Amino acid sequence: MTLKINRLVGGYSRIPVLKDISFAVNSGQLVGLIGLNGAGKSTTINHIIGLLEPQKGSITIDNVELKDDSKVYKGKLAYMPEMPVLYQELTLKEHLELTIMAYNLEPTHTWKRATELLKVFRLDNKLDWFPANFSKGMRQKVMIVCAFMTEAQVYVIDEPFLGLDPLATRDLLNLVDAEKKRGAAILMSTHVLSTAQEYCDYFVLLHQGKIRAQGSLAELRGIFNDNKASLTDIYLGMTQDGNANE
Template sequence: MQSILSVDGLFGGYLYRKPVIRNLSFTVEKGEMVGLVGLNGAGKSTTIKHILGLMVPEQGEIRVNGVTLSEDAGLYRSSLAFVPESPELYEELTIREHLDLTARVYGIDRQAFEERAERLMALFRMKEKAGSFSRHLSKGMRQKVMLMNAFLIEAPLYVIDEPFLGLDPLGIRSLLELMASFKEKGCSFLISSHILATIEKYCDRYVVLERGEMAAGGTLDDICRQAGLPTGASLDDAFFRLVGGGEGGGL
């Protein structure tokens, strides 16, 4: 079965021949949620930038929905939706206008747009704010607008960087429920997050980065085994061991 995302032997960074990412390989399958975890500076953001096509690999290959960016840029880009850590909105547009613009760019028909927009605004409790300009919103509300725009698309692959940052408890719950429902439809997720206890409950597999290399990968049981811990240990404990914080740890 074709992976929705395939990263194979990736080397890349900001300076030629000084790669931040070294020999990174992993996949995200259809209907799968994969957690990308690591300390600050481990290479998570650099990996995401390569997947989005914002950086060109020095070596290796990235495929989204079976194609590389150079083979079919249209299919590649339309197959993924990205939610950044920091909300980026148009100050002169209202919430509803942001959603309308996204629908027009992605060719979503009017009936589908109305149904999806209504459902998303209700889920994130933003219906009363639909006519508000983004400059008048709190950071948490701005993050919700970014999430609503991404989920309006119903893309095959979602790449989400620190999805819970700035959200209130109800917002986090709404997002988790939304991701679970999209996952059931066959959508896939690559989630970068420091909140390990939360993603442990939802992710199928994990990629643990340490200094630009894969320290461990696989299911939670796989991660625990690679960390030298018994089955049933938490992701937090395994991560702590793998990045050198525990006895016998170490990369």
């Protein structure tokens, strides 16, 4: 299973934000999408999940484009947004039921999976709660459960650590690791570069809508000519260097 972005040009107007970017996220791989505010991370994600249409290039999941078969494409993809999106009139249980219906999931197996996730994130006694009762961190946990209960083939998770306490952050990282081992392809956008450095297998460094560099940490260190450089050192060095690889 591969999420593939091929020569993508796109944005919100005729003037593109993304300028010919290409990268892939393969089965069993966690790829970190790294960039400053305005680098193009959210624009990239919005193209992947179908909120924006490419001006040029293509995005495929297992060689399927959204425009060719939206049901198949979306059925393979789960998205966890930066800001939790919940329906105020629905309880937690009803959010889970809505997810099951949206993905046409088998109820018995999926409820077992959801129950396990609810226990991990300490939401199992809050099924009758409405979003108004949830803290920011709890809302984020609801998004985690709704995304990962689908057992999707591709996950796109955007700034997942915002609002999470250290215990929930650890639990999320353990969950991501388990999904990698299952064979899922995971793209994670984050500003927490120390965590990305520790957990990601591959990095895509975006700056001003272009890919400055991509590769494993070892490969990036080779480009940066410093075998001890941190991901933060590498990213800041490349974005401040006009001669950096694009």
